[in-house]
Amino acid sequence: MSDITVRALTEADWELFRSVRLRALEESPEAFVAQHADEEQQPKEFWTERIARSQRLLAEADGQPVGIASVGSVEDQPDAAQLFGLWVEPSRRGSGVATALVRAGAETAAAQGRHHLLYWVGTDNGRAVAFASGFGFRPTADRRPMRVVSEADGEEEIAMDLPLAERFGNAPRA
Secondary structure, three states: OOOOEEOOOHHHHHHHHHHHHHHHHHOOOOOOOOOHHHHHOOOOOHHHHHHHOOOOOOOOOOOOEEEEEEEOEEEEEEEEEEEEEEOOOHHOOOOOOOHHHHHHHHHHHHHOOOOEEEEEEEEEOHHHHHHHHOOOOOOEEEEEEOOOOOOOOEEEEEEEEEEEEHHHHEEEEE
């Protein structure tokens, strides 16, 4: 197995971000709120604005994209960030790509001065809940209806919380 690297994308990387995002939407449409057909038609400005709104992270192995994730703010919680849009190339699942992306996301949030990283996970997605728990995320009481396009059956998501102080050096301010 090759080494996995994770880097932050900039607006100059919009075409790369677009290609990986569209691949994710195509391969795992049930995992995202957006649809491939809608995003495929979007112009450069859509993609550069999207990159500017949140920190986009790209995982690579042997110079090839193998996963993406995003870190953004939480509107009503200034001390928290949220991890979203996590996707790993199917052939690389279980190889440490998701762990590398989540670690980079936590480091990004800590560097932004955040004290918690939230990750919304479907309550029926045992693999995702187990992965998040194994990384150190803990369930909260926060729930919301599943927001992905394919869900109409009332399934819920749970917010899982990762305190950043212990592992990522961002102690709460007194």
